[in-house]
Amino acid sequence: MVANSKKFMNDPDAIVREMLEGFFGAHPDIVRPSSANPRAVYALDGPREGKVGLVIGGGSGHEPAFIGYVGKGLADAAVAGNVFASPAPEPILQAARDVHRGAGVLFMYGNYAGDVMNFDMAAEMAAMEDLTVRSVAVIDDVASAPRERRTERRGVAGDFFVFKAAGAASDKMLDLDGVVAAAEKANAATLTMGVAMSACTLPQSAAPNFHLGDGEMEIGMGVHGEPGISRGPVLPADKVADELVDRILAESGAGAGEQVSLLVNGLGSTTLMELYVLHRRVRQRLDDARISIHRSFVGEYVTSLEMAGASVSMIRLDDDLRRLLDHPCRTAALVVA
Amino acid sequence: MVANSKKFMNDPDAIVREMLEGFFGAHPDIVRPSSANPRAVYALDGPREGKVGLVIGGGSGHEPAFIGYVGKGLADAAVAGNVFASPAPEPILQAARDVHRGAGVLFMYGNYAGDVMNFDMAAEMAAMEDLTVRSVAVIDDVASAPRERRTERRGVAGDFFVFKAAGAASDKMLDLDGVVAAAEKANAATLTMGVAMSACTLPQSAAPNFHLGDGEMEIGMGVHGEPGISRGPVLPADKVADELVDRILAESGAGAGEQVSLLVNGLGSTTLMELYVLHRRVRQRLDDARISIHRSFVGEYVTSLEMAGASVSMIRLDDDLRRLLDHPCRTAALVVA
The missing domain is CATH 3.40.50.10440 (Dihydroxyacetone kinase; domain 1)
Known part of the structure; x- marks a missing residue:
């Protein structure tokens, strides 16, 4: 790689x-x-x-x-x-x-x-x-x-x-x-869990900023390549999503009947196709927990150059936060109308 | 690569x-x-x-x-x-x-x-x-x-x-x-010119769909890896932009005083940072030709999985086309408000 x-x-x-x-x-x-x-x-x-x-x-x-x-x-x-x-x-x-x-x-x-x-x-x-x-x-x-x-x-x-x-x-x-x-x-x-598939290369450097072997991924790696919490073979997408969601749900305390907003974020070179495959499983897990999704964002929102990888962010909503997320804005990367 | x-x-x-x-x-x-x-x-x-x-x-x-x-x-x-x-x-x-x-x-x-x-x-x-x-x-x-x-x-x-x-x-x-x-x-x-830096891998395959050597790029390569018109060493971004813009301007017939809309599109793993560096030069060239830009789109709009590369699209506008581009829409990938 x-x-x-x-x-x-x-x-x-x-x-x-x-x-x-x-x-x-x-x-x-x-x-x-x-x-x-x-x-x-x-x-x-x-x-x-x-x-x-x-x-x-x-x-x-x-x-x-x-x-x-x-x-x-x-x-x-x-x-x-x-x-x-x-x-x-x-x-x-x-x-x-x-x-x-x-x-x-x-x-x-x-x-x-x-x-x-x-x-x-x-x-x-x-x-x-x-x-x-x-x-x-x-x-x-x-x-x-x-x-x-x-x-x-x-x-x-x-x-x-x-x-x-x-x-x-x-x-x-x-x-x-x-x-x-x-x-x-x-x-x-707001809680986020990420996973990295491969490194990026800084403009001033010809070498990648960290090394992951062929067929390896790392759960919890930071957006600048900071060490994560476990490295292992690339898992099927549903297992990856489970690893991320398990940790988020364990900590969030969000329970049945609550509402959240999701961001499935690509780190750089991961395709939208893959991000939607991840979102599919994340949604299944939230449906199982009877947590409803008010609004999902899927795409590249916070990247690390051309790193391959993804993260799942979940924000627990109350009425105030929901209104703030839905409030109109007009920026280069996000238009809410 | x-x-x-x-x-x-x-x-x-x-x-x-x-x-x-x-x-x-x-x-x-x-x-x-x-x-x-x-x-x-x-x-x-x-x-x-x-x-x-x-x-x-x-x-x-x-x-x-x-x-x-x-x-x-x-x-x-x-x-x-x-x-x-x-x-x-x-x-x-x-x-x-x-x-x-x-x-x-x-x-x-x-x-x-x-x-x-x-x-x-x-x-x-x-x-x-x-x-x-x-x-x-x-x-x-x-x-x-x-x-x-x-x-x-x-x-x-x-x-x-x-x-x-x-x-x-x-x-x-x-x-x-x-x-x-x-x-x-x-x-x-509408005219588009693209350039590829590296291949993508289809989900069913473990091998890239074409091969470009280290330090090589190909002008005009298609979004499924169809052969382009010239392959050579990776050029500085401004030279790449010039190669694309030269061909577009030569054919478009757009002249001083006209208005266009631009799309600088990433093919998959090319960063927004690089796309904006390309846009910088494209805009300089259009400014030189006294062609004004009504609206620019920069990002991943039509990709080829995780291929590295970019394209520049230019549409010559009249009042009708400008109004159609500005008309509101709400889709997952594009909101015009």
């Missing part, structure tokens, strides 16, 4: 800049660049007087996260780091200044040491300028730490649900406490 | 059925199954009295095409063949019966011998039942035949624009002649 090291690129050191230029040129009806902040994407009709500003971000290479979730009803800005590396504090701070409209700013990102450090530093610098900033780090990855140490978990595809809830709360003009509460509620309600 | 032969699947012979079951379970608000036609996907709120019925289809393995384009404002039904194989006439005929509402039915598919044969056979059988059926085979793939033999060309990612135009025309309640005219106008205005 050899990762695909052939890429459409020019200078590997320019790939993030060129991606952003391409993104702005493709979606001028949704986003705009800022000459003062070349690593940020701003929503064209995002920030408005009295609305909490929402700034998301993280390393590049996870597209459509994070830039694809900028737009009306979702994030006001995304800050892009280098591939698999956190953005620096300065562009994050600049984004906070630019989306601030008197109601405070919320930073949201996956819980990785680099992101926590740089977003926190930006928040401290913002405080010195009298900008009110709060932060929510997404911690949906079940495999990354045991339940007792839940706050140490990483953020993976569940980012999607947490960002969506916060974006809707902000678009509905909730105050900063209300938007933070929505984000934290979504964060507490 | 070894194709990824690890897949999330159970029995390879059941993969299309299981994909469809997964699809129905994921999108019950958009599509519905039919027990009488297990290989078809029907729009939940598609067919209505006096509306032309739109049936699209082709081999599976190109998801989100074709099933992802079923829904209000786009297709009323999609019929799914086996992987890379045309659907049989019987399910196509059944779909025609089921979406017919007194205004006739339009069949649309990519121009491949198997699809032409089976859709034509279904149309003949429909005629014997006094159902009026017309057909439009999409022929956007510039590399597949010279301009003089344009009607022999294959249909690739440009399917997307042609289906979208016809779906909008049908939703606007144009009569069958009007819907056919919209489809034919879009078909004549």
Whole structure:
């Protein structure tokens, strides 16, 4: 199993800049660049007087996260780091200044040491300028730490649900406490389990970022190749889905009569055909548990370059969270009408 | 370069059925199954009295095409063949019966011998039942035949624009002649050039469907691995984009002051990051030619399983076509609000 090291690129050191230029040129009806902040994407009709500003971000290479979730009803800005590396504090701070409209700013990102450090530093610098900033780090990855140490978990595809809830709360003009509460509620309600089939290759490197043998898969591997919880032969799709769902259901506490939303996410080179085969089994399992699915998302929502693999995310819904997920938004990667 | 032969699947012979079951379970608000036609996907709120019925289809393995384009404002039904194989006439005929509402039915598919044969056979059988059926085979793939033999060309990612135009025309309640005219106008205005980086592996097979060496790419290769027009070393992204755009502009006749819509399509395992890098250069070239872009689509719209590669499709717009592309639709793969 050899990762695909052939890429459409020019200078590997320019790939993030060129991606952003391409993104702005493709979606001028949704986003705009800022000459003062070349690593940020701003929503064209995002920030408005009295609305909490929402700034998301993280390393590049996870597209459509994070830039694809900028737009009306979702994030006001995304800050892009280098591939698999956190953005620096300065562009994050600049984004906070630019989306601030008197109601405070919320930073949201996956819980990785680099992101926590740089977003926190930006928040401290913002405080010195009298900008009110709060932060929510997404911690949906079940495999990354045991339940007792839940706050140490990483953020993976569940980012999607947490960002969506916060974006809707902000678009509905909730105050900063209300938007933070929505984000934290979504964060507490979201669990993700992933599985990897093969590695990806970083633009600056010719070698894959980890190695899985022919016929091997790894349950619980992180989106940057962080070690998972079990490696073994590739199982039939239904068994893979069971491995993921078992762990999610064991922890979620969701019971008969409850409603959830699902995300079956492809990590990069896994086909939609396979993701739907996985969704089939996940749904059977939820049907068996008499848990109903309010809305499913199937496709590439948070990727790891061209890694092969998938994840299942489940968010337990109450009326509030359901309304937030259904709230309209218009971004490059997601339109809810 | 070894194709990824690890897949999330159970029995390879059941993969299309299981994909469809997964699809129905994921999108019950958009599509519905039919027990009488297990290989078809029907729009939940598609067919209505006096509306032309739109049936699209082709081999599976190109998801989100074709099933992802079923829904209000786009297709009323999609019929799914086996992987890379045309659907049989019987399910196509059944779909025609089921979406017919007194205004006739339009069949649309990519121009491949198997699809032409089976859709034509279904149309003949429909005629014997006094159902009026017309057909439009999409022929956007510039590399597949010279301009003089344009009607022999294959249909690739440009399917997307042609289906979208016809779906909008049908939703606007144009009569069958009007819907056919919209489809034919879009078909004549759409050109695509593709490039392949690596092969895919069919579910029933452990071997890749063609071979490209390390560091090799092929311009003009078809979505099932049909031979292209030149094979050589992997070029920088801007050069690749130039190769594609040069051929499209040379043939399209689009000139300064005109407006187009673009699709930069990933074939399966090519990242969004790379697609945006390609879009950047395509846009530069169109800016240089003073051709403006009304709307760009970037992502996986018509794939070939997990093939690595991309294509650029351009549709020359007039007011009619622009309105049809902007017309609202709600499908699993595309929401225009």
